[in-house]
Amino acid sequence: xxxxxxxxxxxxxxxxxxxxxxxxxxxxxxxxxxxxxxxxxxxxxxxxxxxxxxxxxxxxxxxxxxxxxxxxxxxxxxxxxxxxxxxxxxxxxxxxxxxxxxxxxxxxxxxxxxxxxxxxxxxxxxxxxxxxxxxxxxxxxxxxxxxxxxxxxxxxxxxxxxxxxxxxxxxxxxxxxxxxxxxxxxxxxxxxxxxxxxxxxxxxxxxxxxxxxxxxxxxxxxxxxxxxxxxxxxxxxxxxxxxxxxxxxxxxxxxxxxxxxxxxxxxxxxxxxxxxxxxxxxxxxxxxxxxxxxxxxxxxxxxxxxxxxxxxxxxxxxxxxxxxxxxxxxxxxxxxxxxxxxxxxxxxxxxxxxxxxxxxx
Numbered sequence: 469x470x471x472x473x474x475x476x477x478x479x480x481x482x483x484x485x486x487x488x489x490x491x492x493x494x495x496x497x498x499x500x501x502x503x504x505x506x507x508x509x510x511x512x513x514x515x516x517x518x519x520x521x522x523x524x525x526x527x528x529x530x531x532x533x534x535x536x537x538x539x540x541x542x543x544x545x546x547x548x549x550x551x552x553x554x555x556x557x558x559x560x561x562x563x564x565x566x567x568x569x570x571x572x573x574x575x576x577x578x579x580x581x582x583x584x585x586x587x588x589x590x591x592x593x594x595x596x597x598x599x600x601x602x603x604x605x606x607x608x609x610x611x612x613x614x615x616x617x618x619x620x621x622x623x624x625x626x627x628x629x630x631x632x633x634x635x636x637x638x639x640x641x642x643x644x645x646x647x648x649x650x651x652x653x654x655x656x657x658x659x660x661x662x663x664x665x666x667x668x669x670x671x672x673x674x675x676x677x678x679x680x681x682x683x684x685x686x687x688x689x690x691x692x693x694x695x696x697x698x699x700x701x702x703x704x705x706x707x708x709x710x711x712x713x714x715x716x717x718x719x720x721x722x723x724x725x726x727x728x729x730x731x732x733x734x735x736x737x738x739x740x741x742x743x744x745x746x747x748x749x750x751x752x753x754x755x756x757x758x759x760x761x762x763x764x765x766x767x768x769x770x771x772x773x774x775x776x777x778x779x780x781x782x783x784x785x786x787x788x789x790x791x792x793x794x795x796x797x798x799x800x801x802x803x804x805x806x807x808x809x810x811x812x813x814x815x816x817x818x819x820x821x822x823x824x825x826x827x828x829x
Contacts, residue, residue, distance in 0.1 A: 472637075475660075475801075476644075478502050480635040482655055483646035486574055488541035488558045489681040491628040492516055495537040499655050499678045506662040507676065513695045517688040518678040522662050524670035524815075529823040531815055532675045532698035532780075533661050534689055534769050535654025535705065536682030539647065540793050542629035544573065544608075547619065551612030553582065555629060559683030563603045565794040570632040571608060577622025582608040582629070631795040642725065642801045649797040651682065653787050653804060654704040660808040661815070668812075671819035672699075682769050686736065689769035693776035699823050700743065700781055701773035702811060706799070707731065707761050707786030720761075722788040724800040727757030728807035731784040734763040736771020740781040742826035747783060747814055756810045761786065781826055785811065 472480060481502075487495035496518050504510060507520035518537070540559030547553055553573070566584050573580040585608070586601045608629065612618040633647035646652075658676035665674060675696050680688030682705075693701065707729040710720030722729050730748060732739045751758045774782035785807055790798045 476637065478659070479644065479646070479652070479656055482652035483635050483648045485652070486572065486628065486630040487538055488543065488628050488630060489538040489684045490558075491574070492537040492680045495652070495655070496678055499537065499659065503659045503662055503676055506659075506666045513688065513691040515688050515691045516680045517692040519692055519696060520658075520662060520676040522665055522674045522676070524665065524668075524672050524674065526673070528672035529699040529818060529820055530673050530675065530696060531818055532677055532693065532696055532701045532773065533658045533811060534677035534679050534692065534701065534703050534773065535656070535658045536651045536688065536769055537655060537678040537680055538683050539630065539650065539652070540683050541631065542571065544623060544625050544627045544629060546625060547615045547623060549615050551610065551614050551618045553608040553610060553618065553623065555608055557603060560793050561603065562793065563606070564600050566603065566606060567601060569795050571629050572632050573608070573610065573623055574628045574630065575622030575624065580610050580621050580623060581632070582610040585609045633796045638798070643798055644801060645796055645798045647796055649789050649799055650706045650792045653706060653789070653799060657704040657804065657807050657811065661811050664808065664812045665815065668816065670816050672815065674815055679769055686767065686769050686772035689772040690776050693773045693780060697777050698773075698780055700818060700826070701770060703768040703770035703773060703782065703784045704807065704811070705768045705784060705786045706789035706792050706797070708763060708792075709788040709790045712790055722759045722761050724788050724790070724798075725802050726788070727759050728803055728810060729759050729761035729786040729788055731761050731763060731768065731770075731786055734767050734771070734784065735765060736767025737774055737782065737784070739783050740774065740826070743781045743783045746817075746822065746826055747785070747810065750814050750817060751810055754813055756806055756813070758806075758810065759788070
């Protein structure tokens with residue numbers, strides 16, 4: 469594996485951390501460690517979202533840059549008498565990517581390794597073999613021989629289950645493979661934006677946010693926005709990469725390595741026109757690459773941000789990512805770095821006059 473530089477080490481620490489919706493503590497601690505040196509103050513909302521404040525100009529417009537801490541995973545619901553675990557998906561999963569995958573159950577006594585299993589194809593009818601196994605018919609095997617043994621190991625209903633995967637730099641070292649890019653890359657962008665603004669004069673107050681419970685309804689972004697009451701909100705997240713076999717440009721246009729995605733439309737929000745134009749004009753001026761994207765079947769934290777308190781002009785800026793909502797996803801380092809660069813340059817230009825113009829456009 470390639471030698472990890474400072475950025476890759478941060479990305480590895482963020483993606484290795486375990487945190488499904490409602491269980492984000494470990495991820496929050498990692499994000500806090502990396503963002504604290506660049507923040508003037510760190511607070512939380514009541515649900516556990518992390519809020520790091522960086523003052524450029526006291527009393528200036530409040531700009532929120534929010535990634536979400538949580539990843540899709542599972543929760544234990546039952547232990548049967550033979551020690552097999554029944555579970556609930558937490559966040560969106562496609563059953564075809566789950567079988568025979570290794571998982572980690574996080575218990576109060578420590579971590580337990582398991583594998584997702586089902587009835588083997590050898591005992592199914594020819595007709596049944598043609599159909600995907602339904603998630604409700606899957607279970608987790610931890611090698612226990614009884615309910616009592618599983619309990620002795622600390623397993624209880626409500627325990628978090630996360631995919632097991634090792635952070636990997638591919639042969640093309642710009643390509644990074646890891647679990648939980650959705651949305652530790654957004655957390656990394658928020659950290660890096662504050663880092664790059666550390667010794668820079670900027671006309672506003674920036675909030676780098678790690679929101680909780682995005683995957684189950686954009687929940688932490690709502691409470692964090694209510695606490696901050698920002699003038700402008702950015703959600704930073706993953707988007708769909710349309711550059712794998714079988715995807716037409718009509719279905720997804722974005723290519724990895726061609727710049728961050730500016731989301732004009734998704735199921736949670738119509739992008740704010742004034743803010744969208746301000747961001748793309750800044751990118752055009754500085755020759756920062758970007759791609760337009762629309763995602764009719766998904767949403768981001770911008771969907772909650774823009775509807776909170778008085779209403780907030782908001783935009784989602786995303787990274788084209790392959791294989792999201794599975795055990796491992798892949799993204800391109802250039803897209804991450806260009807997203808940070810674009811947001812930093814936009815923030816430098818977001819003074820009171822610019823914000824007022826955007827708001828009433």
